Amino acid sequence: MIPRADATSVEATAAAWFERREWSAWDASAEREFQAWLSASTAHRIAFIRLEAAWERADRLKALGAGIRAGQVPARGMFAIGSQAAAIEPSRADTLPSDTQSTRSDAHRRRRFGWPLAAAGSLAAVAILAWYVSTPHWQTLVTRVGSISPVKLSDGSRLMLDSNTRLRVAFDSHHRTVRLDQGDAVFAVAKDPTRPFTVEITDKRVVAVGTLFSVRRNEDEIQVLVQEGRVRVEDRSDPAGAPRTTELARGEEAETHRGEIALSHPGLQEIERQLSWRDGYLAFEETPLIEVVADFNRYLAKPIVIDDPSIESIRIGGRFRCTDPEAFLALLQEGFPVAVQREANRISLRRRS
Amino acid sequence: MLTGLDQWFATEILPHERLLLRYLLRVWRNSSDVPDLLQEVYVRVYESARTQLPRQPKPFLFATARNLMADQIRRRRIVSIDTAGRDTEYLNAMVDELSPERQLNAGQELHRLAVAFDSLSDRCREVIWFRRVEGLSQRETAERLGLTEEAIESQLARGMRALARAIFNADADGPGAPKIPKERRSHDSEG
Numbered sequence: 001m002i003p004r005a006d007a008t009s010v011e012a013t014a015a016a017w018f019e020r021r022e023w024s025a026w027d028a029s030a031e032r033e034f035q036a037w038l039s040a041s042t043a044h045r046i047a048f049i050r051l052e053a054a055w056e057r058a059d060r061l062k063a064l065g066a067g068i069r070a071g072q073v074p075a076r077g078m079f080a081i082g083s084q085a086a087a088i089e090p091s092r093a094d095t096l097p098s099d100t101q102s103t104r105s106d107a108h109r110r111r112r113f114g115w116p117l118a119a120a121g122s123l124a125a126v127a128i129l130a131w132y133v134s135t136p137h138w139q140t141l142v143t144r145v146g147s148i149s150p151v152k153l154s155d156g157s158r159l160m161l162d163s164n165t166r167l168r169v170a171f172d173s174h175h176r177t178v179r180l181d182q183g184d185a186v187f188a189v190a191k192d193p194t195r196p197f198t199v200e201i202t203d204k205r206v207v208a209v210g211t212l213f214s215v216r217r218n219e220d221e222i223q224v225l226v227q228e229g230r231v232r233v234e235d236r237s238d239p240a241g242a243p244r245t246t247e248l249a250r251g252e253e254a255e256t257h258r259g260e261i262a263l264s265h266p267g268l269q270e271i272e273r274q275l276s277w278r279d280g281y282l283a284f285e286e287t288p289l290i291e292v293v294a295d296f297n298r299y300l301a302k303p304i305v306i307d308d309p310s311i312e313s314i315r316i317g318g319r320f321r322c323t324d325p326e327a328f329l330a331l332l333q334e335g336f337p338v339a340v341q342r343e344a345n346r347i348s349l350r351r352r353s
Numbered sequence: 354m355l356t357g358l359d360q361w362f363a364t365e366i367l368p369h370e371r372l373l374l375r376y377l378l379r380v381w382r383n384s385s386d387v388p389d390l391l392q393e394v395y396v397r398v399y400e401s402a403r404t405q406l407p408r409q410p411k412p413f414l415f416a417t418a419r420n421l422m423a424d425q426i427r428r429r430r431i432v433s434i435d436t437a438g439r440d441t442e443y444l445n446a447m448v449d450e451l452s453p454e455r456q457l458n459a460g461q462e463l464h465r466l467a468v469a470f471d472s473l474s475d476r477c478r479e480v481i482w483f484r485r486v487e488g489l490s491q492r493e494t495a496e497r498l499g500l501t502e503e504a505i506e507s508q509l510a511r512g513m514r515a516l517a518r519a520i521f522n523a524d525a526d527g528p529g530a531p532k533i534p535k536e537r538r539s540h541d542s543e544g
Contacts, residue, residue: 007392015510022491042396053363054517060463062486073482076471
């Protein structure tokens with residue numbers, strides 16, 4: 001009826017392209033072929049947009065992964081949520097058009113879910129209640145400006161607290177919970193599958209079973225770096241909805257911007273560089289001066305201040321003791337057009353004229 | 354990857370797919386044509402949005418669908434005058450009746466996704482889970498499941514299409530949703 005490839009086969013081709021782009025053998029010529037297909041017809045482009053959008057929204061499936069161990073696919077039928085949809089089932093079969101056989105069998109399946117749905121809901125409520133009733137005993141750990149300290153916890157987990165950090169720890173038989181009030185810490189978590197290890201910051205949670213990762217808090221923004229294993233970052237900012245979760249593997253980083261989580265893949269080398277403070281050092285590679293100064297200031301009672309915005313973007317490389325900025329300041333004066341001025345309670349940096 | 358226009362299409366047009374499909378199914382005599390009609394409606398909307406974005410995307414979408422069907426009825430000799438006459442009446446009556454739209458809340462959408470996910474084959478579920486939820490690469494997924502990358506591709510393509518259907522056009526309206534008249538349904542199943 002319409003001079004166009006039929007919609008079903010266009011969709012099938014779009015779906016094939018969608019995943020073929022992930023092939024390890026994908027190269028420039030494959031990309032050209034794909035682009036040619038995409039621009040050959042608006043129908044192609046739309047089919048692709050539609051799958052891309054669906055894939056994006058299928059991100060919500062992650063919410064179902066909470067509490068499931070990595071590498072494990074959940075059992076069929078265990079997702080018993082959203083009982084409101086089950087309540088309207090009986091009239092559905094009548095309203096379905098005749099060609100939606102698959103949808104109809106879904107309807108049957110959904111109806112069978114009615115009960116477990118409600119049951120799961122009330123179980124969750126009980127669990128949450130119990131959690132608040134048995135108020136855990138919090139232990140507080142604090143480091144002063146300029147000091148970096150290792151801590152060993154009762155479960156065998158090892159922490160390294162950065163300068164000016166404050167966190168609270170509460171363990172019970174089901175949970176290992178840490179609240180990071182301020183600062184930065186690296187967590188080498190002892191394996192214990194029965195007690196997930198959770199770092200809480202406002203409405204975000206970083207959940208691990210056994211792994212090596214760090215969490216930094218700056219006001220209400222957080223940064224999570226994963227060196228080994230996997231962690232899950234949960235966003236509970238929507239109290240009514242399920243938590244939005246993001247999975248991080250080794251070499252990955254999650255950062256929040258105004259509470260929204262963004263994922264990136266800096267790689268292990270970059271993460272190690274960022275975590276070199278554990279050994280008492282700050283390491284930089286092509287890092288803008290403004291960031292270098294911010295990193296140093298976490299360790300200094302007398303802060304370094306850039307009084308001339310024109311030098312903020314000077315790129316710095318090198319490795320320095322974090323509590324002793326003298327070597328760094330000397331390098332700045334020798335290697336860059338920067339003048340260092342020591343004042344009573346600050347160190348001022350300006351462009352040298 | 355997606356352009357601004359693509360994003361606009363994904364957020365302003367695709368969410369109406371469910372309603373649009375119902376509209377097409379009700380009006381059009383032969384339901385097997387409907388997927389192609391839907392495709393053609395999308396193409397027309399997208400191409401016209403390229404020149405100028407419609408100020409009211411939803412009415413524009415349904416007007417495009419109505420015009421397309423009217424064109425088809427005029428052009429196709431196969432459609433009998435009777436059917437065409439009746440369908441033209443439908444064309445005008447339906448759009449109002451279909452609104453107001455029932456927006457799915459987040460919980461319902463998650464529920465539909467979960468149901469769609471569960472309706473996939475075991476293999477397909479594994480592939481979708483590892484790729485989308487655990488974020489493994491295609492190769493890692495292939496290694497874990499002992500499959501070739503080609504096999505992963507075909508499973509994933511199948512799973513994605515099912516999830517896209519669940520997200521954009523699975524029927525999830527409440528009791529107030531308009532019913533498809535019985536005689537129309539028997540009509541459709543002949544075609």
